[in-house]
Amino acid sequence: MHHLNTQWLTPALLVLLTLSGCDNDPRRGFPRPSPEPTDNSATVTKSTTGTVAAVVGGGAQTLSITFNASDAKPLSDLSVTAGLSSLPLGWTGPSVFTCATVTTGSGCVLNLSYAPNAIGSGTLELSYQYVNDAKTTKTGTIAIPFAATTTNNVVATAAPSGQIQAIAGSGTQSLHLTFTTDDGNPAHQLQLTSALTSLPSGWTSNVSTFTCATVSTGNGCQLGLVYEPSSADAGTLTFEYSYEDNSGTAKTGTVSVPYAGTSQNNLVGTVSPTGQIAAVVGGSQPVDITFTSDDGRTITGISVTSDLSALPTGWSASAPSFTCASASTGNGCQLHLTYAPSVVASSTLSLNYAYTDNSGGAKSGSINVPFVATVDNNVVATVSPTGQVIVPISASKNVDITFTSDDGHPATSFAIANLSALPAGWSGPSSFSCATVSTGNACQLAFAYAPTAATTGTLTLSYSYINHAGVTKNGSVNINYVGHQQHVFAADGGRTLSCPVHSDGGVGACVLAGAPALLVYGTIARGDRLYVADQATGQLRFCEIQANATLDYCDPNGSPMGIFNTTRWLTIAGDLLYAAGTSDVLQCEIDPDGRVSNCTSAMAGDFGGIVVTASRAYIAQPSTNQIAVCDLLPSGSIGACQTAGIGLSMPTGIALSADETQLYVANTIGNSVSRCTLGADGLPSACVTEATQLGAWSIALNGQYAYIGSIGGGLLKCSLAGDGSLSNCTTTATGGQPYSGYQMIVH
Structure with a gap:
């Protein structure tokens, strides 16, 4: 019974000794016995599984090669031993590539770029070696067919890059596939020919078919998927697509994304805006990378290991280095970048990072941010608040999206097409358009998010406009949200x-x-x-x-x-x-x-x-x-x-x-x-x-x-x-x- 008076109660000291929980969880201080080593191997996934194609004199395509272990045991001392020092004409990349440790995730990714200046074709061969968990040295080779073309090609870029990971049973990871052309000129009639209704276990899409009438630059042609594994597994998600290039010729392409359901949580780097970062020469585009965990539990010791003072031309960071003591949900761990190009360019920004998961294990990952600098402007979206929108079930939060042009010159005929079927809990206008988009907040869309049940998801809005050069373009904006x-x-x-x-x-x-x-x-x-x-x-x-x-x-x-x-x-x-x-x-x-x-x-x-x-x-x-x-x-x-x-x-x-x-x-x-x-x-x-x-x-x-x-x-x-x-x-x-x-x- 509690007695109320103005004096504080003095509690009796109880002593209780309990012996329980003698398990092998490293968070409780009990070491696990060393498991037997396995004769595991490296798995290699190329972002483009077929021929890497790029148009002569203006096209560029980034090829990401992801190295993973075939099981949960790590590999060590992986290195590319041949092929990088004598790349074929049109190819660029690092002269040396090594990974001290290879497990799962996106911590060991080799990025190469193909930008040909003359017609040609061939096969790029890379040799590599590593030491497996049983301390056996193994080798392998990678064959990459390539071709320079006279007409443009549609390229699919996955974000995040590398292997998509989520903790089995409670983790969720969003994947966005952005389709662009390698030279910025429009291609047409893109269609995903792989079935979205029969995805591998754990994968879902909010659409049953995917098409884009026009594909050029930016993020106007983007497919969203969610990976939520119920058990530990691994595999490769492969999509085939067809389109008409800028000459009207029918072509096809493929994109492959490795994935794994893990037993410990993973750090997720979400880039905003999603997809290809498009900026006009002389303009600028702010880019935020928000780090969260895939299951909401705390991850510690986060650092970007890439040198932020040596970014590609046009890119800058708010500080030369970036660290966060911890991250779980929300936008408390956010890296701010700016892309302000002075010349026409097309490439990929790659950033590596390291962290400690919820079991105390050291992990690493990487983020690829494709970008393009154009001579005509783009409409960009700025979401407030930034990062993940977290709202309690019994509360409501206003979310504003401000649309501006990236160089201050006006774009016209701006419209959003899909406001009639918002996700549960979201409310806003049934239609939205702006006659002109330039600077300020004159073109601002207001939403409210008031969840009635615990949920996570992504609100995706697609929009169209006519830019300052008179070109019809498309874009999209994604808002990750949590009903808490x-x-x-x-x-x-x-x-x-x-x-x-x-x-x-x-x-x-x-x-x-x-x-x-x-x-x-x-x-x-x-x-x-x-x-x-x-x-x-x-x-x-x-x-x-x-x-x-x-x-x-x-x-x-x-x-x-x-x-x-x-x-x-x-x-x-x-x-x-x-x-x-x-x-x-x-x-x-x-x-x-x-x-x-x-x-x-x-x-x-x-x-x-x-x-x-x-x-x-x-x-x-x-x-x-x-x-x-x-x-x-x-x-x-x-x-x-x-x-x-x-x-x-x-x-x-x-x-x-x-x-x-x-x-x-x-x-x-x-x-x-x-x-x-x-x-x-x-x-x-x-x-x-x-x-x-x-x-x-x-x-x-x-x-x-x-x-x-x-x-x-x-x-x-x-x-x-x-x-x-x-x-x-x-x-x-x-x-x-x-x-x-x-x-x-x-x-």
């Missing part, structure tokens, strides 16, 4: 609860989440990790949030021991964690692996809930019935504080409105929630009572609803109006484990 099932997580003394939030804002039956802590009061989430403060050990633990919102892989060494003995409230801002309790406020650094270190006492006193913004920290003071408003220094340290409070009665949990103009305060003794207006100095004033709840202890907001938790038991859901007021408060989270929590969050 939110959950209430509550620290309940000896338990951690997980309770689903439904589409109407109501909270379903709570279950035990499974955090192995003895005395939990404070909790906070970051990405796919939940932190809990265990007063019994004085330690902070962090756990992985599973797909069903239970907890697993709880690290028992998430922080130094013995410093969180009085912690009741946690919050995170950037790479800093703040812990407030009955004796002080701690400030800790969050390491790239999620553990906290370098914890220092920021201020002493008796504190309740804490919220930190970019410039201020708000901290409840239950003993004085006030709120401390403190300056936040550039380092993240808490500076000078002022206090204020009108009509508060033992303030504990606090929450801040999205626009940071109103503060919500749970009054435990007052059995109510106050809403206080914040002045220009951040101090609260004009506090009014918004809701009553016996023993109100914590409050959390999710944009549409406020949730009020009671220390004595029970959870209240209130509608959150545009002016910040609360209404229609009803009891929720009935059934299942009885709700009774200290700090409570919605994640």
Whole structure:
């Protein structure tokens, strides 16, 4: 039973020794026995399986050769031993190619370019060798037939490049095949002749047939596919297509993409805009590469290993190097590039990257970005917000797409063709067109995404226009989205609860989440990790949030021991964690692996809930019935504080409105929630009572609803109006484990 008074409860120390989970998971510190080596081999996939063809004097085609291991065991010391130092006329590539390790994925990809200046044909032969898992040296050869033509050819480019990977059972990877011509001049009547209705297991397409009336440059002719394997497998996806070249002659082509379902998660690099990057000479095109994991779990130690200061002519990066401590979903790990060509060009930008997957294994990959510089302009799309659009099931987010020309000169007769059948949860106009497209936001399309079920997908929009040179062109824009099932997580003394939030804002039956802590009061989430403060050990633990919102892989060494003995409230801002309790406020650094270190006492006193913004920290003071408003220094340290409070009665949990103009305060003794207006100095004033709840202890907001938790038991859901007021408060989270929590969050 919980007793309400103005004194903090002193918990009895429980000691519980549990021996469980003796498995071979490296995240739990138990090494696996060394498996027997296998006599595996290298598999080689060429992006074009037939003849590599390019038109004389203007055509160029990039050939990607992907090396993978035939099983899950790695190969080593792969090198091309012959063929690169004496390439045939028209071919260019590196003079030396090696890969220290070859497994699955796109970490070992050789890119060659064929741009002939004279009619000719032949076969390029490459020899290679490697050491397999059994330490046997093996060799192989690759034969690449090629031909220079007098008429143009349609080229299919896969994005991402190399082997497409997704974790079996929970991972998803999107693939876009972009069809362009090798010289930028139009080809016609492209048709995919391979059946989209009988794809290999795990592959799906949202269309049953695929055709393009005209193919030239950019991303106007693009096929989207999704790979979502249910079990570990591997293979090659091959498509055949037909078309008429610029002379009206019928031709055919093929494109091949290796794929694998894996047992650990993979880093995905998504390029925006998708497909071929087209820019006019003298103009510029921003390009963003967003790194996410294929299953939503955290990946760490991300770095682009290619030299960003030595990019192809016309390309530039915002910094000479790029790293991210971690990535999971969203757009928190994003590389910004710009393509501003000064001469006509056509080629492929290749970037290599490295990372550590969710099992601690080192992996690598590569991204190919085909590009073309033209003398006539293109219409480009800019999506806001950038990256993956993530929206909770009970919420809504506005998404704007602004169309401009890449050089500022006008394009005309802009129109989008496929707005009548948007994916579930998306809403917008039934048609959209602009008489003129140039600069600014005069041609802007507004959508809203309000998911009613947990889902992932890609919204693809195709558009047409007449460019400044009078050429009819096509383009497309893709928006990756996630409908996220939110959950209430509550620290309940000896338990951690997980309770689903439904589409109407109501909270379903709570279950035990499974955090192995003895005395939990404070909790906070970051990405796919939940932190809990265990007063019994004085330690902070962090756990992985599973797909069903239970907890697993709880690290028992998430922080130094013995410093969180009085912690009741946690919050995170950037790479800093703040812990407030009955004796002080701690400030800790969050390491790239999620553990906290370098914890220092920021201020002493008796504190309740804490919220930190970019410039201020708000901290409840239950003993004085006030709120401390403190300056936040550039380092993240808490500076000078002022206090204020009108009509508060033992303030504990606090929450801040999205626009940071109103503060919500749970009054435990007052059995109510106050809403206080914040002045220009951040101090609260004009506090009014918004809701009553016996023993109100914590409050959390999710944009549409406020949730009020009671220390004595029970959870209240209130509608959150545009002016910040609360209404229609009803009891929720009935059934299942009885709700009774200290700090409570919605994640």
